[in-house]
Amino acid sequence: MKDTSLKDTRILSRLLSAALFCIGFSALAAPDRASIGQALDLRDHWLPLTRDLMLAPTWTEDGDAFHYKLSVDGGFYFFRQSLRDSAPQLAFDHNKLASGLSAVTGQSYQARDLPFEQFQYADRGEAITFYLHNARWQCQLHTADCRDITAPRQSSAFGVVRDLKQDADDSPVWSPDGRYQAQVRGHNLLLLDAEGRLLFQTDDGDGSNFYDPQSIRWAPDSSALVLVRVQPGTARYVTRVLSAPEDQLEPKVIQQLYPKPGDAVDVDQPVLVQLQHKTAIDIPNALFANPYRIDQMAWQQDSSAFTFRYTERGHQRMRIIRVDAKNAEATALVTEDSPTFVNLWAAFHQPLQLGEQGVVWLSERDGWAHLYRTDRSGKQLQQLTRGHWRVRQVLAIDETAGQIWFTASGYYPQQDPYYEHLFRIDLDGDNLTALTERNAHHDVVLSPDRQHFIVRYSRVDLPYVAELRQSSDGALLRTLAQADISQLTAAGFRPPQPFVAKGRDGATDIWGLIVKPQNFDPDKTYPVIENIYAGPHDSFVPKSFWPFGFHSGGDKVIGMQALADLGFIVVQIDGMGTANRSKAFHDVAWQDLVDSGFPDRILWHQAAAETFPWYSIEGGIGIYGASAGGQSTVAALLFHPDFYRVGVAYAGCFDNRMDKISWNEQWLGYPVGPQYAASSVVEQAHLLQGQLLIINGEQDSNVDPASTMQLVDALIRAEKDFDLLIVPGGEHSVGRSSGPIRYVQRRQFDFFLRHLQQQTTPDWNRAQ
Template structure:
């Protein structure tokens, strides 16, 4: 071999080693296309199909039989259970009315069907109509409804959906509703993105501190011979005892008819949600009698999921929900005198939903949280006597129970599970909770074969070092215990909900596990001030929503780093809506702890968000320092990487909330990133998967400090 050939050979060998080394280095510095594919495999549209009997579609018939289906031998098999005998037989495919149909007849889908199934009430041109379903004949019930002063209008502060908000009387002869006055309420504006003149969207949107907000004038309407009876009282604030809206799925959430339709009980809520007034109206004259009031120092809570009060005209009693002893419990009142008769439920746990009331047997069926020591968020079905005696837990298994009663209320279907334990399905007797039969279980065998694993439930201490908090940890399925991983904190701070949401089993929870598969540990922690705990727990951020459970999140991450291989120098955080508010606040208030954040559609300035939200959880503008809580006032503190996201047609949290933060960051000469979705609402619509992919890219680049595949497509 001559000298030139020798040098050429050495150069070739060196080049080969250099190329191999570069490839190895590149592999270490990159999250590959195949990694994104694997991450995608953990999203719901891939995992749900791998779980047999994830939902067995239970349906009670009028004959009190249960129809359900199980996946067996490669197909769905449909069954009928007769709970009185325990006999199970195969049956034909379960058929229900398709959307927009009722007993085979087409509806408007935005109307409300009467209890007898014969009529449907709906809104047209700000007035209320009914349609006779059998013939299609329409009857106009009101004539004086006009723009911004219409009948049965839902969602003050939101663009009107067209759905009617009302409550039929049990005899289908009367309707309880209201005429909503927004005539002088301030407006919100959004402008479309298009070629040519943009479209202006404008609707009534009251803000905290506005002198004029949406009000309702309560009415009762006779249907057969149309007549409007106005209740003889001052207009009420457009408030609900359950949530920040008076409407709930097309019905009043704060009214209750007597059986004969002669009386209407209802609750008026003060503007700041601190005073609840129980009243009973004469449905024929409109006369109103005040029965009692309850006043609280912060905000009144009437339950998590349903309104937890009932009017019992036969016994002249009221079942009332209150947190006066620091826990959400039921109380029995005399409906004539307004005097308290007795406390029904008590203890260091709470009633979340009152499901059934048997006035003759004087029994109440309700869901309760906090009776399980393992996790206070697990919910069980209980029953109790009006007197407070004979409390019985009807679903004793540990976990979250979801129940459906038979038509005669003698039996109920029960699905119970935990975040890491799939559902078991049983039918029980309502009288004592005894099992009639076990129908089956969700089967995750095929899911586990893919390498899937459940999140790890954890119990931690809050930022105060005393209060117990709970959460879920998602780790890579191939986690190396000798390696430190960046952590991503998925946050939704409430205060009407939380990061975990349901504590029932789910094969996927958003993209938490997917993010973990890309090379990090992901957490979702229910911080203090979230619901389904004690009153004092829920009120821990009252008057200062900017706390956003952030001290709890920091404390949780530090504790988890003692149990999991977490690199606490690489902390990311992201959230949507309230979680977007919390995320930007995290990077502004704790800039040395949170290094990377993705803030989606955040209500960064609650003076720019609808009145009922801030005034309920922060208090009235004059009583709370909204200014110091606003994210734009602290934007100058940013040190890490921040991605701000908004849809420019967001009619829930208007984009101007985000623009205020953008303006402050620019004035402070801060670098940040931004993503805008033209013509998209709060959830980004069909662009949600694009946002998810951009979220993965942002954390891979800035938290994992690696390269990512270019323009990976999700949701295809």
């Protein structure tokens, strides 16, 4: 046979791939119970095989010591170190704490598998506090007495509508000097002295216009306080039926306060109460006349003023407002306007206390996320950072030293633009100093006194290294931990492969990851499945070493490997419309969530197929995703049927008018208009081609489960065939215990094997 060029080889490879697709990728071994079971058990098999991997460290309040969770034989332990002593010590008696926590919760916890990743010392080191299942707990270390110490507070649905069925905490709020107490009774504010004698009260509060006791904020010098008076919004409740409760035979009805796009929100009116004059003054609302939310209310340390953040309905305007404590005059320190959206998911501001006071805040006004500063009059002083890179997190502002500590990504052009690095800059914008520079992603925890920092750096192909460094110049003081993955590698682990291709504009780099089977054979071709999440609130392709379930998202990551091991190439991509790049990159999502970055994703897949002969997209690819990813999965089958042909959609917000108010108004705007219907896959369900499996938890509290059933109804009316799995009691994560989660994942695996590989899967109902 004569020699062929590389191009000819690829053409022949594609022809062979297409032929294999027609006969169901017959070169791939048919799966059996054992191989599918092995994939389902991958997390449990791999989790114990990493040593000395440090999870997020925590500094003590004095900054002299720190503690962290570290992988050891059989699980994890918490260790403690000090700046002076490099020898790590166990942070507490793990057996005792596991026993105490198990006794009070009724759950079985083991010493090497405690259910939290971080804690704080309390009671002078005699106790620890941590969060477990959205509650705050405290355990005494010597007695292992554990209790829930969550402070009672009236909940607020998505931060914009208070739950008036739940009583607010109306206990007195004492002034800093201990001379006065403020309390709300019968919807009005009462001001009392230390003995409980009435000094002043309001008389304009009632059920439709009430004072919120949880909003009371005293001035540091006790001369005044501020709180809000509330006009309540729409009390929309979603009703769900728990069909198979664990404690009784009959179903239960569950209601959840759940405002949706377009609903009326609580309108908060800030009120200044001056003790000297015993007056309550409404702050004139000309600068905040159309609120979506008023929050982050805080006093200046000298009690001269207070500030709050105002987000206008529609998310196209945000203001930081300063109110003078003497005359109640309001000034806009910052006004952020955007023709698309002001991204409140990445917002930051901090009022300054010294000198000209004013505020430091994060803005995308020049097309990238950068830091700016104003004085107390609202006059812009200067842009502090600039360039084609973005500030990601502000870790600290030290006004005495005149310095800001922050992380940023995209600073080094030769690196992945999502890698975060640590920087310091002066408050006047001078002396930008990079304190990390390795070609890796950096997680940084700064000490309270800003003299030291702990950095954990990694890549998907570089296990975590944790170091203690000096803040002044970044000098290395001590290597704290270096993850050992030798056992993991021996068990078959291979890192995923980053891949970059140009997006729809032909110029912008689109980044993604390729996950291959552990038994990958470069001479074979593999069908491709995309794990999609295109929510505009973040970026999602992993940049640090794969967590394998160590923290949120880990199970999804290892699920990609488990699926790949059944004979697939599994990928994840950050297309345009996701966050953490330029403002223009992000704006693609504005009022067009159904776009989901598909023009970029398809080009990325095509570039990968051009590059790798084993990457087969002939005949279409598979796709799966949850929540917004579920919506994108269905959109792929509806609007790109020639490319995406098999999809598994979990817990989708299939029509954004049915989903929560906060996320959807941020990206689709207000008022609710035709842009909402245009992004609805329910409206276009009749366009379905290919194979679709819909999976939803019956008790999803994040996305109204009725959204799924409305899609089902539309598909039935259009006489479309599809598969549906409803998990009784399942939450947004679908399963409520290990059994359903395993079952749900197996159903996904089966679906792709049957429809993308044309394989016959095991008869799971047949007795073994």
